Amino acid sequence: AWKKFQAKPFVSKDDFEKEVVRHVETTLARSMFNCDETAAYAAASLAFRDRLITEWNRTQQRQTFADTKRVYYLSLEFLMGRALDNAMLNVGLKNVAKEGLSELGFRIEDIINQEHDAALGNGGLGRLAACFLDSMASLNFPAWGYGLRYKYGIFKQEIVDGYQVEVPDYWLDFNPWEFPRHDIVVDVQFYGGVRKYQDEDGKNVAVWEGGEIVKATAYDVPIPGFNTPTTNNMRLWSSKAASGEFDFQKFNSGDYESSVADQQRAETISAVLYPNDNLDRGKELRLKQQYFWVAASLYDIVRRFKKSKRAWSEFPDQIAIQLNDTHPTLAIVELQRILIDMEGLDWDEAWTIVTNTFGYTNHTVLPEALEKWSVPLFQNLLPRHLQIIYDINMFFLQSVERKFPGDRDMLGRVSIIEESQPKMVRMAYLAIVGSHKVNGVAELHSDLIKTTIFRDFVKIFGPDKFTNVTNGITPRRWLHQANPRLSELIASKTGGLGFLKDLNILNELEKFADDKEFKKEWAEIKYANKVRLAKYIKSSTGVTVNPSSLFDIQVKRIHEYKRQQLNIFGVIHRYLTIKAMTPNERKKLTPRVSIFGGKAAPGYWMAKTIIHLINNVGAVINKDPDVGDLLKVIFLEDYNVSKAEIITPASDISEHISTAGTEASGTSNMKFVLNGGLIIGTCDGANIEITREIGENNIFLFGNLAEDVEDLRHTHNYGSHTMDTDLVKVFDLIKSNAFGDAGAFGALTGSIEDHGDYYLVSDDFHSYIETQALVDEAYKDQEEWITKTILSVARMGFFSSDRCINEYAEMIWNVEPLPVEKEN
Ligand code: 26Y
Numbered sequence: 001a002w003k004k005f006q007a008k009p010f011v012s013k014d015d016f017e018k019e020v021v022r023h024v025e026t027t028l029a030r031s032m033f034n035c036d037e038t039a040a041y042a043a044a045s046l047a048f049r050d051r052l053i054t055e056w057n058r059t060q061q062r063q064t065f066a067d068t069k070r071v072y073y074l075s076l077e078f079l080m081g082r083a084l085d086n087a088m089l090n091v092g093l094k095n096v097a098k099e100g101l102s103e104l105g106f107r108i109e110d111i112i113n114q115e116h117d118a119a120l121g122n123g124g125l126g127r128l129a130a131c132f133l134d135s136m137a138s139l140n141f142p143a144w145g146y147g148l149r150y151k152y153g154i155f156k157q158e159i160v161d162g163y164q165v166e167v168p169d170y171w172l173d174f175n176p177w178e179f180p181r182h183d184i185v186v187d188v189q190f191y192g193g194v195r196k197y198q199d200e201d202g203k204n205v206a207v208w209e210g211g212e213i214v215k216a217t218a219y220d221v222p223i224p225g226f227n228t229p230t231t232n233n234m235r236l237w238s239s240k241a242a243s244g245e246f247d248f249q250k251f252n253s254g255d256y257e258s259s260v261a262d263q264q265r266a267e268t269i270s271a272v273l274y275p276n277d278n279l280d281r282g283k284e285l286r287l288k289q290q291y292f293w294v295a296a297s298l299y300d301i302v303r304r305f306k307k308s309k310r311a312w313s314e315f316p317d318q319i320a321i322q323l324n325d326t327h328p329t330l331a332i333v334e335l336q337r338i339l340i341d342m343e344g345l346d347w348d349e350a351w352t353i354v355t356n357t358f359g360y361t362n363h364t365v366l367p368e369a370l371e372k373w374s375v376p377l378f379q380n381l382l383p384r385h386l387q388i389i390y391d392i393n394m395f396f397l398q399s400v401e402r403k404f405p406g407d408r409d410m411l412g413r414v415s416i417i418e419e420s421q422p423k424m425v426r427m428a429y430l431a432i433v434g435s436h437k438v439n440g441v442a443e444l445h446s447d448l449i450k451t452t453i454f455r456d457f458v459k460i461f462g463p464d465k466f467t468n469v470t471n472g473i474t475p476r477r478w479l480h481q482a483n484p485r486l487s488e489l490i491a492s493k494t495g496g497l498g499f500l501k502d503l504n505i506l507n508e509l510e511k512f513a514d515d516k517e518f519k520k521e522w523a524e525i526k527y528a529n530k531v532r533l534a535k536y537i538k539s540s541t542g543v544t545v546n547p548s549s550l551f552d553i554q555v556k557r558i559h560e561y562k563r564q565q566l567n568i569f570g571v572i573h574r575y576l577t578i579k580a581m582t583p584n585e586r587k588k589l590t591p592r593v594s595i596f597g598g599k600a601a602p603g604y605w606m607a608k609t610i611i612h613l614i615n616n617v618g619a620v621i622n623k624d625p626d627v628g629d630l631l632k633v634i635f636l637e638d639y640n641v642s643k644a645e646i647i648t649p650a651s652d653i654s655e656h657i658s659t660a661g662t663e664a665s666g667t668s669n670m671k672f673v674l675n676g677g678l679i680i681g682t683c684d685g686a687n688i689e690i691t692r693e694i695g696e697n698n699i700f701l702f703g704n705l706a707e708d709v710e711d712l713r714h715t716h717n718y719g720s721h722t723m724d725t726d727l728v729k730v731f732d733l734i735k736s737n738a739f740g741d742a743g744a745f746g747a748l749t750g751s752i753e754d755h756g757d758y759y760l761v762s763d764d765f766h767s768y769i770e771t772q773a774l775v776d777e778a779y780k781d782q783e784e785w786i787t788k789t790i791l792s793v794a795r796m797g798f799f800s801s802d803r804c805i806n807e808y809a810e811m812i813w814n815v816e817p818l819p820v821e822k823e824n
Contacts, residue, residue: 009051011093016100019047040106041084041114044097045176048087052222056231062818063142067308069317069815071136071143072301074331075324076293077126077273078133078147078234079154080118080221081641083177084111085481090138090224116171117640119153120236122277123557124667125363127641128441128801129324131667134474135801137225137232138501140817141809146297148289149178149219149236152272157599157638162615162740166275166602177221178236184218186296187242190288194384206341208384213242214266216296226476226500229820237296241266276601277557278369284381287373291382294331302338312345316356320813323360323435326371326427332358332434333385336392341384347391359812360431360438361469363664365445365453366561375423389425393417396433400460414456432457432465437812441471442665442686444706469808470689471665472801475500478671482645485525486676490793493518504797513790523786526652526676533650537595537634543622546629549591550779553672554655555639555647558600558607561662565748566761567594567655568614570768571633572730575621578630586630590776593632597639597647609748611635616739644671651677652785653700653775657768659759660684661706670799676789680771682764690799694792700778702771703764712763716756723753724765 010016023043024035035043063070088094098108121127129145136143155166192211199205216237223232241263268285269292305318323329332354339350364370378386393416404410416433418424432438432454440446446468450458458466480487480500491497493512499505512518530547537545554567571594578586596614600607618633636643654672656663656679663685672679673690680700681687691699704712715721723731731749735742752761779785797803809815 009054013096013100016047016096017104020044020104023047037110037114041111042174042176044111045084049176051091052087052224052231055229056222059231066818068142068818070319071141071813071815072321073132073143073145074297074321074328075129075145075147076327077121078129078145079121079126079641080130082115082117084115086477087224089476089481090226092227117642119169119640120150120273122154125325128471128667131474131801132805133223133234134476135805137223137230138228139802139805140228140230140819141815142818143232145234147236148270148293149238150270150273154273155275159615159635159637162612164600164608164611179220181218181220186216186299187213188216188292188295189213190381194387206384214269214292215240215242216292237293239266239269239292278364278366278559279601280369280371282373284377287381290327291330294328294334298331298334312353315353319357320815321358323358323431325361325363326431329427329431332430333388336388337384355434355436358435360435362438362440362449365448366662371427372424375425378425389416392433403460410456437467438465439467439469442689443468443470444688445664445685448661467811469804470686471667472799472804473667473670474801475503479674483649483675489521489525503800506794506797509790509794513787519786522790529649533646536646540637541634543632543634545593545632546591549593549629551593551595551650551652553595553647553651555597556668558598558610560606560759561658563657563659563759563761564596564610566657566768568617569727569730570772572617572733573726573769574631576729576733578627589630590779591629593634595634595636597636606747609745613745620739648672649675653677654679656681656687658682658684659709660704661709673792674796676793678788680775693798694795698788698792700771700775702767704760712760713758721757724762726769727762727765
């Protein structure tokens, strides 16, 4: 009977407006007479949210009813960006909203810009998780994301006098996209001790008791698929103190302050995202975050499984859990604990279930990014888990001993416990031992982990346990949303928006690579995107840049291995070159705008020094009359997902210049090429596969190869490190205080001249400069350049995160999509 009362989701402009007005006047309790852009954003979001909820409920019912295998993607980071634009496009009603808003007196862009980014991540790893959620929903996979609901996301970056300043990102003031589930609350235990005894049957029992309880409350965020009713769920946990008798006792005995302090201590767990990217600091609060999130998520997953009344042995047929890096590795231990301590399974039976359930994705080979936790810290916080880890390690080492009898060195090397002072738990090793598949994120990277950091494990488990899934990006956000005009042009030539679901359709563009009319439109769109960025640069930095210049962009987290220092030294070299030229020589130059953006981890001094140098160099060059439009240097403050949507479509060339072998994949390289920009890069990460796909004539590669890096570093350390002569001139200029007090940059130049140049900046400098000169030359031939960009876009189909998710589904998860008839 209730069915006839169910709300019908709006489809028409009028119905959309009706919903907006209703939300303004009732949900927001405001009058349409003073409906500003904030209120219009809120109401439009609520209107779309209502629509998503309907499909979301249906999807969850459909998936529960179908009772097929589900995927759970565990990630401490989800770098989602904005939701409204994405929701409008995925539901296919952006035009309806645009017209409706316009009738109400608003421009849709202004409304979209009201939204605060959901910035619950640092960089590539977090953004990959967001692209995966989009792909899993768009491909109709029954899949949930599990994460933490941080009160503060990645900090906001301000540049003050050339220095980075961090400002907290409190983003939850108004967030219409989340639903608190006050009925879904999980108790999570910390500290305490373990009591062991034998029961009547002589079975060993372990009870983890005492300590403290923190409550995890679920907050759900709907994840709409593109052009499908499937709307998946992202569940984020928020921490609160358990308001048990304990607190009341304190409260009643007048100890109000300490009861509030308990509350605050518990809330601290989900308070803030750690702002380190590829750098492990081993802080206790971080381990607490990891266990809190993992325990709540597994409790939720196990509870859902138990409702199905299946045998435990069927757990891995119903559930695949993917570990986004080692951050959720405790899930392996927690599931084993649930099965043996709570559900009474035998160790071996439980361990088979555990290993068949988990897959582990590695995102880095950098030693400083590999997580290790001190054993004493573990012992105190999670005493039962430490025991289980020791048992896992014992059984594992026994199996190694059987396979390689007498190889004590091997045992020491692969032990999950590092015999250091203090002892450490090696989380990557635990993740490998507890998963059935381990994957890297690009071919070179997957090869490197097999031959370097995990080579012993390949010998132990065989090569089939290790695989590659090259990263991808969602073409919905990174083409259709970020570059609507390009998307429209492609649609007009390929028969509609089908390419957004099957990116290989882009191939059809090859036949337009020499089409005059098409090339003209293509170039106009690039120019318009550059004008848009130039306006943004003007409004945010005050610097005027000429949109006809070559836009050269490097935006990503600031890190020595990503080598923004190589880029800025190259800029200084260009400056020296310009200064030495006659006015006539200068006329032949290709004018360039060098654009940087990215955050440094707050405690990473060298990265902050690089930001400082870029800003100081910009301040000098941008006002030098000898230079004028020939060179501008811009540092864009607070790079984030929504800014990437403006920056990416505006590049002519972008830089992906990590020391070979250090960048696992990179994903912005894919975004830039997909938007009609060429790239300059090293033979690293996904650059190699991009080259294979688009052809080596369409990319500017330079520098030493990964296989030579180790030898080069070795040579440096034995004293035969000769500096590149052009780089010496650059350093001389810096040291002459041309960019402010050179003392500020001593650590940076010193790391290259005097301390072994670990990232091979000097070794690659010459090759970099020469290749940049080739870029200048190539850009002069605009016809040829445009053809290259069209061909590149046409060949980027492989880098859709849809391809990537299908590979995970087939090779790692063994799950099928749950197709839906389209209802609207
Ligand atoms: C241990 C902890 C502090 C930590 C926190 C964040 C360690 C690593 C990270 C983040 C790593 C990350 O973003 N890695 C990037 O993952 C991308 C997606 O796979 C890759 O494209 C990129 O090359 C890699 O650096």
